Amino acid sequence: MKIAILGTGNLGLSIAKGLIFSNAHTSLFLTKRKTEAIREYEEYSKVTVTSNNLEAVRNSDILIFAVQPTQLEKILEEIKEELTEKHVLISTVTGFKIPRIEKIVGEEHFIIRSMPNTAIAVGKSMTCLCSNEKGQKRIAIAEAIFNRLGTSIIIPENKMQAATVICASGVAFWMRLIRATSQGAVQLGFDAKDAQELSMQTCLGAASLLIESGRHPEQEIDKVTTPRGCTIEGLNEMEHNGLSSSLIKGIQASFKKINNISEQ
Numbered sequence: 001m002k003i004a005i006l007g008t009g010n011l012g013l014s015i016a017k018g019l020i021f022s023n024a025h026t027s028l029f030l031t032k033r034k035t036e037a038i039r040e041y042e043e044y045s046k047v048t049v050t051s052n053n054l055e056a057v058r059n060s061d062i063l064i065f066a067v068q069p070t071q072l073e074k075i076l077e078e079i080k081e082e083l084t085e086k087h088v089l090i091s092t093v094t095g096f097k098i099p100r101i102e103k104i105v106g107e108e109h110f111i112i113r114s115m116p117n118t119a120i121a122v123g124k125s126m127t128c129l130c131s132n133e134k135g136q137k138r139i140a141i142a143e144a145i146f147n148r149l150g151t152s153i154i155i156p157e158n159k160m161q162a163a164t165v166i167c168a169s170g171v172a173f174w175m176r177l178i179r180a181t182s183q184g185a186v187q188l189g190f191d192a193k194d195a196q197e198l199s200m201q202t203c204l205g206a207a208s209l210l211i212e213s214g215r216h217p218e219q220e221i222d223k224v225t226t227p228r229g230c231t232i233e234g235l236n237e238m239e240h241n242g243l244s245s246s247l248i249k250g251i252q253a254s255f256k257k258i259n260n261i262s263e264q
């Protein structure tokens, strides 16, 4: 596979790291307007760093666009004459809908939207995918790429905004929960390093229990909550202070904002 990442910033670099460190054995073009910050990645085999998007497109089959929403139109205009039937276009750009992409490059291309998260850098991204009609024939390629870098599911395009909130912004939400529980652990006497270790590993263990058993969170909670014990005491205090409610309200606020952004 020959992959180009057009716009190697935060997310683009995370995808690149995921591909490089999972030994995907793919040729990889990384583009960025000023390449100094990513020049070091040329040390890896089959990686080319360039500011020339056209060169990247000509030498690749899979084009992953990871620029800011305001930059996508310009880059699509720049490269559209170079597109051939070998190309599969994968856009990670938030809120930039497929019909808008088709309007610039034409409906005849394989167009896929992908919403990964930054955990792609460590091969643990939850990635949501959708495509135009033509792209359905190539979505398996996108699944293969993103399953290598975590887990992927195919969803209808009208759920992409919601997926962005839950999965992409979701990384930030979960980080705050980990930070908060670490702060609690420090207050109970652990030093900061141990506190974070306890919190991270407990979080990983809780998610793994659900992933591996397929059970509902409440079934696992029931196993931990001894009657009149300390867990239910803590949980109820958290809920009296609005734990679940504040998370749900935060998700709703985030969703409202993303819908406003994409209308602009």
Ligand SMILES: NC(=O)C1=CN([C@@H]2O[C@H](COP(=O)(O)OP(=O)(O)OC[C@H]3O[C@@H](n4cnc5c(N)ncnc54)[C@H](O)[C@@H]3O)[C@@H](O)[C@H]2O)C=CC1
Residues within 6 Å of the ligand: 006, 007, 008, 009, 010, 011, 012, 031, 032, 033, 034, 053, 066, 067, 068, 069, 071, 074, 075, 092, 093, 094, 115, 116, 117, 118, 168, 169
């Ligand atoms: N950060 C995240 O967790 C996620 C971000 N996204 C979306 O991915 C996109 C990228 O986000 P970030 O990586 O955070 O942005 P960023 O600003 O860090 O990266 C964009 C990169 O594209 C480069 N660029 C801009 N115009 C270019 C051009 N014409 N040719 C080549 N390179 C060009 C910029 O120099 C920059 O390095 C955004 O649309 C964002 O909404 C999607 C999922 C998760």
Ligand SMILES: O=C(O)[C@@H]1CCC=N1
Residues within 6 Å of the ligand: 094, 164, 168, 169
């Ligand atoms: O915060 C944002 O708007 C973007 C979309 C998801 C992650 N970052």
